[in-house]
Amino acid sequence: MERFTPRIRDVARIAGVSTATVSRALSKPDLVSAETLETVRAAVAETGYTINHAARNLRQQRTMGVVALVPNLANPFFSRILAGVSAVLTQAGYNLLVVDTAGPGVDPHIARTLDRSRADGLIVFDGLLPSEDLRPDPLRPPLVMACEWIEDLSAPRIRIDNEAGARLAVAHLAQLGHARIGHLPGPAANVLARARADGTRKELLAQGLPIRSDWFLPGDFSLDSGRRGARDWIAMQDRPTAMFCASDQMACGFIGEAQRRGFRVPQDVSVVGFDNIDLVDHITPALTTIRQPRWSIGEAAAQVLLSLMADAGAPPPDTVLPVELIIRHSSAAPGAG
Amino acid sequence: MERFTPRIRDVARIAGVSTATVSRALSKPDLVSAETLETVRAAVAETGYTINHAARNLRQQRTMGVVALVPNLANPFFSRILAGVSAVLTQAGYNLLVVDTAGPGVDPHIARTLDRSRADGLIVFDGLLPSEDLRPDPLRPPLVMACEWIEDLSAPRIRIDNEAGARLAVAHLAQLGHARIGHLPGPAANVLARARADGTRKELLAQGLPIRSDWFLPGDFSLDSGRRGARDWIAMQDRPTAMFCASDQMACGFIGEAQRRGFRVPQDVSVVGFDNIDLVDHITPALTTIRQPRWSIGEAAAQVLLSLMADAGAPPPDTVLPVELIIRHSSAAPGAG
């Protein structure tokens, strides 16, 4: 009565053929005669055989797995992106492994352990990983960088035009009539933060508006730093009338704190965010922001990686997805109302 | 000049020992003399040897991987849970694989393919998977259910007390003086939705308040169904003064739509949500809700699974984590203001 896991050789025995034939019947049916195929199918059904993936993987020298390296899995920003990645990978028969590169006690050189026996491909969402652990190397699986990137690492990038997004935001505020525009950037180490700050400066310049370093407050993308930003803003005697925040989280923190201190948004200060994360159209006032196509970013990253794994030919070095300004109610003409 | 991936036999050759010794030196150093250990270490360093996981997995008959079956990965509700899972698994040397059971074109019998050669354990977050695909079976890896569960499947459950959460919410509204309390539940097929609806009824009963079926509106957890709920609520001539929504998403949708139609929250209607997802303390009014300890749920699920995989002894059949009422500004005495 005890059960045991059937092996390919059990199927072969019952079907009266060799294991080679069973293997072919299952993975390359064209190579096998119709009649043998039928016999094998019957034997498979009878035994309830299922393939042992470890054995196949060893023989074929691949894992059918792709690792996504995510900085802080707890950040809901990544959920939709990972869903896009998952959809494409599943379709192609690959498994999605997720590694949180920012968990407590995570080895900073985690990427070093990701060789070809662990994954067939890597999607790197963390721009702060040491580049020497990811350098092209025959031992290392192909990789793409998505959202963030590592400056001195040559690999396909899937990203949005962060600079253009920032410029859209600033241009929007300028068009509303704001001449005093401040910026709450992300952490200086982060490439996205730098790109968005650069875009902010460029558009201010293009609009002929002042670029004042005291209006560039310290920020780190977090809700809390948004709150601190609001306090800093309040503390100034010579305040900007509009703030462009490099993340929606900060924008929410900023608005919440400003309101708590008795300021009205957008009457006293206009706020624009970045990302269009869930629910920001439900805060009051609904947040004007720059939308990132998160699902598409995930899809595109997976697709580029698949083509990279398939032929290793020259892949598109950069995929830049469009951003979009979404105007809601946190931005208005200065002094309005 | 061409590189090749070093094998254990290359290390053995260079160290002048057998592959068995190298294997032991690396995984059970106690069995090897100090001197040999040193030689092997040197040879490993010289060759840059790294283990081939596929080979080890085949031999040891395990994958060092755990699959999380998530209904709709795009739902940010799961991000913090997965982060908790990841933290515990990583610590224990396991990989986290994520499968979206609700993606377009996903095989509804996906769970059937998850045998021991694919994963050493399963964490099921989806209560709607067919139970026959998950029944205990020597071919199938051990499994735990988290958040949701499958009624007729016996497996450890890690969950919150949904009924108690619902009762907290209703009791809070009753205490504020509401006598006309409605409910916006999740989809009837969902166990969480049923548990929360049951809790709602029980507490209404306990408080001596009416349980009116016309005040139990149709809902499905989504933002949109929250909006529809608000429209349904508005359409009633005999409205409840408070609504308990079975998810924060619905609560946000409800509040947004109600406000858009000219009603004030909480003056015209009090709203309580469930989940305490990110940013609901930043909507206006800040949402009163039931907090789920999402990170802890993930951690606990991973821990129970690990112990299940380790000894297969009798595991704790149910882990119930505490919920907490978080009072913010979307609930107030009826007619206040």
Added chain:
DNA sequence: CTGCAAGCTGTAATCGATTTCAGGAACCTG
């Protein structure tokens, strides 16, 4: 000095598939 245990190491089997190579049968072709 013999016998036995303890400690270390190597040989070879093993995990369970895929795939190369070779061979047999059937079918053409000239």
Added chain:
DNA sequence: CAGGTTCCTGAAATCGATTACAGCTTGCAG
């Protein structure tokens, strides 16, 4: 009918580790 294809199949090598088993040293007790 000889020679060449084409089609199908099986034997055996292979992927790269772990580990059961056995053998060799060495040390110690009797």
